[in-house]
Amino acid sequence: MTSAARGPDRLPGEIWVLIAGSFVIAIGFGLVAPVLPQFARGFGVGVAAASAIISAFALMRLLFAPMSGRLVQRLGERPVYLGGLLVVALSTGASALAQTYWQLLVLRSLGGIGSTMFTVSSLALVIRMSPPGARGRVSGLYSTSFLVGSLGGPLIGGLFAGFGLRAPFVLYMIALLITVAVVWYALRGSTLINPVDGGPQRTMSFAEGWSRPEYRAVLWSNFCNGAAVFGVRMALVPLLVVEVLGQEPSMAGITLTVFAAGNAVVLFTSGRLSDRFGRKPFLVLGSFICAVGTGGLALADTVPLLLITSFVAGIGSGMFSPAQQAAVADIIGPKARGGPVLAGFQMSADLGTVLGPILVGFLAQQLSYGLGLGVTGGLLALAAVFWLLVPEPMRREADSPARPAEDGSDSSGKPGSAPTPPGTEVSAPHPPCAESEGLGGRGGTR
Secondary structure: OOHHHHOOOOOOHHHHHHHHHHHHHHHHHHHHOOOHHHHHHOOOOOHHHHHHHHHHHHHHHHHHHHHHHHHHHHHOHHHHHHHHHHHHHHHHHHHOOOOOHHHHHHHHHHHHHHHHHHHHHHHHHHHHHOOHHHHHHHHHHHHHHHHHHHHHHHHHHHHOHHHOOOHHHHHHHHHHHHHHHHHHHHHOOOOOOOOOOOOOOEEOOHHHHHOOHHHHHHHHHHHHHHHHHHHHHHHHHHHHHHHHOOOOHHHHHHHHHHHHHHHHHHHHHHHHHHHHHOOHHHHHHHHHHHHHHHHHHOOOOOHHHHHHHHHHHHHHHHHHHHHHHHHHHHHHOOOEEOHHHHHHHHHHHHHHHHHHHHHHHHHHHHOOHHHHHHHHHHHHHHHHHHHHOOOOOOOOOOOOOOOOOOOOEOOOOOEOOOOOOOOOOOOOOOOOOOOOOOOOOOOOOO
16 A cells, blocks of 8 residues: 555554553553552551552652663664553553552562663654654644543442452453553554664764753653643642542542543644644643643632533643643654653653652642642743743644655656755655655754
8 A cells, every 4th residue: 555545644553552552551540540559558558658658659750761862773663662551561460469568569579670661662662653743743642542541440440349459450350461462463564663674774862952942841741641640630639639629439430531621622623733733832831721720729719610620621731731742742853762851751750750749739739729739830931931032843844855866867767857955854664554654864863
């Protein structure tokens, strides 16, 4: 099948395999996360020790991210992705057999290592295989699949509640092993991962990424995203609902679900539109809207206002998240390996997730929840300002003439083509079916 036959809007099949994998992984995470603290408490430990199981997973993700980036550079994306899934699958299955708290703690820590392996490598694969003109669309699809899977996991887990607290771990292991087999089979001969032109010609170091203002901006905005969306929202909003508004704990779950609904409304559309209008409009506006919604939670003194501000914050998050991931793809481009750059991107969110609840929680305890949430909104607003001051990450690839050969003919063999002006970006000849698969020049490298 030629690329023309595919149609300009059709994504490579490998992308859909990764999106489906993300969905399964998210469902499994949603299966395990709700029962994990209760499972840990079953070993006779306190609430703090049970919470440490979750912190250990996040801490290992943070600490092992640089090593994951180096593994991607050395071994390639596919082996690290499959290896990470296997580590998570086996450690999760073994968790179902844990007989002591310390066994569970070690196994979940190993799961954190595997998690960061497949997170960094899957993002690298998505960048490599996404058509340059559809990176925002792919990011939106990828994020949406994970969001829907995360919401569906607890629902599926409820169907198996009668089998005990160990059952979700076994189900997650089986799902991951099936995912490993499917991804291995689907990507084993992909020319998008191992192009016929010899593959990536260079690697991008963290220092090279740091030298670009767009990358420094994306690190800051992802730190704020981790602090506000994954950290403070999960830690403080449930406490705000119960301790300040005097509502039942179930209302906290509804509030978090409303935030997710705001995400779902705009995730895919914002990613697709960022391919057309650029990343900055969605990064700036989305960060600002999320800042308004997060800060507005500080003023919410009724349940309706709480739900409205949570929905607004979710819309803002859904606007900037796909554009943010697509911006990293633009910076690296499809013709380079950027493992350390991707590891830094992931670490920025993980660091925000760890520090955000601690620092903002301290403000809330010493002063007020309102001040803590206001500061969190201020961080997001500052991220919007950062994006206003840096260049647009997306570089549109010009339709340039084919590079002439030494005998004066162009790449198609037709004589008489004019020489390509110095500095003009041209695309390398594509193998069959590659025109829409992002094997051209590195959009995003200056």
